[in-house]
Amino acid sequence: xxxxxxxxxxxxxxxxxxxxxxxxxxxxxxxxxxxxxxxxxxxxxxxxxxxxxxxxxxxxxxxxxxxxxxxxxxxxxxxxxxxxxxxxxxxxxxxxxxxxxxxxxxxxxxxxxxxxxxxxxxxxxxxxxxxxxxxxxxxxxxxxxxxxxxxxxxxxxxxxxxxxxxxx
Amino acid sequence: xxxxxxxxxxxxxxxxxxxxxxxxxxxxxxxxxxxxxxxxxxxxxxxxxxxxxxxxxxxxxxxxxxxxxxxxxxxxxxxxxxxxxxxxxxxxxxxxxxxxxxxxxxxxxxxxxxxxxxxxxxxxxxxxxxxxxxxxxxxxxxxxxxxxxxxxxxxxxxxxxxxxxxxxxxxxxxxxxxxxxxxxxxxxxxxxxxxxxxxxxxxxxxxxxxxxxxxxxxxxxxxxxxxxxxxxxxxxxxxxxxxxxxxxxxxxxxxxxxxxxxxxxxxxxxxxx
Numbered sequence: 001x002x003x004x005x006x007x008x009x010x011x012x013x014x015x016x017x018x019x020x021x022x023x024x025x026x027x028x029x030x031x032x033x034x035x036x037x038x039x040x041x042x043x044x045x046x047x048x049x050x051x052x053x054x055x056x057x058x059x060x061x062x063x064x065x066x067x068x069x070x071x072x073x074x075x076x077x078x079x080x081x082x083x084x085x086x087x088x089x090x091x092x093x094x095x096x097x098x099x100x101x102x103x104x105x106x107x108x109x110x111x112x113x114x115x116x117x118x119x120x121x122x123x124x125x126x127x128x129x130x131x132x133x134x135x136x137x138x139x140x141x142x143x144x145x146x147x148x149x150x151x152x153x154x155x156x157x158x159x160x161x162x163x164x165x166x167x168x
Numbered sequence: 169x170x171x172x173x174x175x176x177x178x179x180x181x182x183x184x185x186x187x188x189x190x191x192x193x194x195x196x197x198x199x200x201x202x203x204x205x206x207x208x209x210x211x212x213x214x215x216x217x218x219x220x221x222x223x224x225x226x227x228x229x230x231x232x233x234x235x236x237x238x239x240x241x242x243x244x245x246x247x248x249x250x251x252x253x254x255x256x257x258x259x260x261x262x263x264x265x266x267x268x269x270x271x272x273x274x275x276x277x278x279x280x281x282x283x284x285x286x287x288x289x290x291x292x293x294x295x296x297x298x299x300x301x302x303x304x305x306x307x308x309x310x311x312x313x314x315x316x317x318x319x320x321x322x323x324x325x326x327x328x329x330x331x332x333x334x335x336x337x338x339x340x341x342x343x344x345x346x347x348x349x350x351x352x353x354x355x356x357x358x359x360x361x362x363x364x365x366x367x368x369x370x371x372x373x374x375x376x377x378x379x380x381x382x383x384x385x386x387x388x389x390x391x392x393x394x395x396x397x398x399x400x401x402x403x404x405x406x407x408x409x410x411x412x413x414x415x416x417x418x419x420x421x422x423x424x425x426x427x428x429x430x431x432x433x434x435x436x437x438x439x440x441x
Contacts, residue, residue: 020218021222027282027283027416030283030355031282031284051181054181055188058192061192066209066210066212067210067215067219069324071198071199071200072192072193072195072198073199075188075191075192076189076192076196079188079192082185083185130196131284131286133196133200
């Protein structure tokens with residue numbers, strides 16, 4: 001239990017630092033940045049404390065907003081992702097997911113991939129809708145969501161593989 | 169009573185979610201309105217300090233281009249200095265007392281964003297250096313933006329690449345005024361709208377600041393006309409302006425401190441009452 005909490009703290013700060021120092025400065029095609037910081041919400045223990053997840057996602061999002069001058073855009077997207085997480089689990093792993101021992105940061109199966117994909121799409125779609133904040137730019141929102149999702153997904157899978165806990 | 173408590177305990181994570189969602193939505197909507205919330209801005213000691221550290225490293229990668237920009241500016245200023253034809257036309261003294269109208273504060277960009285619709289720049293130097301909200305920010309090539317919020321050591325700037333920015337500008341040759349806005353499509357181009365159809369304009373004409381506000385003095389470079397459209401609804405010209413500045417690569421900047429600023433603002437406030 002204790003080591004899981006420390007692990008969570010370390011992940012929170014490392015992901016935020018990596019996001020702010022490296023991933024916010026990539027600017028692919030001039031305007032696409034990956035957001036692998038949401039791995040914190042995705043990798044949160046499956047049966048962990050729900051209140052803790054929501055509060056920590058709020059803190060994660062508001063720190064991102066503080067650094068990128070964007071009001072509450074990242075905060076809202078993270079909160080919605082954190083709240084929708086149980087439903088995404090149900091969608092990807094079946095109804096009785098709570099009784100299985102699911103680990104997200106393990107080798108990629110189709111279930112894990114669909115979980116990652118749905119999570120990233122939900123986060124990015126909310127993020128770009130709120131960031132653009134005008135429905136007349138709908139095509140631009142969709143384009144940004146699609147390219148951003150592919151990019152974030154790629155980085156997330158790479159990060160999971162790099163930091164995968166070694167098998168015993 | 170007990171049922172209410174039961175309900176709260178059972179749904180505590182849902183209620184918590186709704187509360188925090190409300191806060192974040194309020195912050196989001198505030199950020200899109202004209203008067204942004206002061207709390208969530210990168211002009212604070214935490215993000216300002218972190219950005220300054222990061223910039224300390226990345227600055228070295230751009231040293232060569234920054235040096236070239238400085239040398240070019242020096243060359244331009246020197247050539248102006250050597251080629252003065254009539255010494256009585258020197259415009260630096262503005263009144264009998266011989267006081268300069270405009271002061272410049274030197275500052276440095278520590279964080280620059282250009283990938284969303286509402287872009288902000290964080291600069292080093294704040295209230296201690298004399299920077300106040302609504303001061304203009306320029307560099308050697310042209311205008312960059314307007315100071316938004318300040319903290320003791322840092323300040324945020326509304327970039328000209330921001331949908332909320334609206335700057336008074338004019339065509340240098342004909343003195344016709346318009347408003348400078350950004351449509352969010354390209355970092356190299358901004359739009360000048362509401363230019364009267366009377367104006368005789370051509371592709372390649374220079375656009376400069378208009379001097380109808382206290383923020384920017386007159387005749388600071390912005391860019392050149394790239395394309396000319398006629399707006400169907402208003403029947404005014406809309407011009408696509410190619411910026412002189414590369415907004416994706418900014419180094420040292422100057423903040424314009426107009427001596428008359430406080431006086432003009434006080435006067436206008438009195439008028440409103």
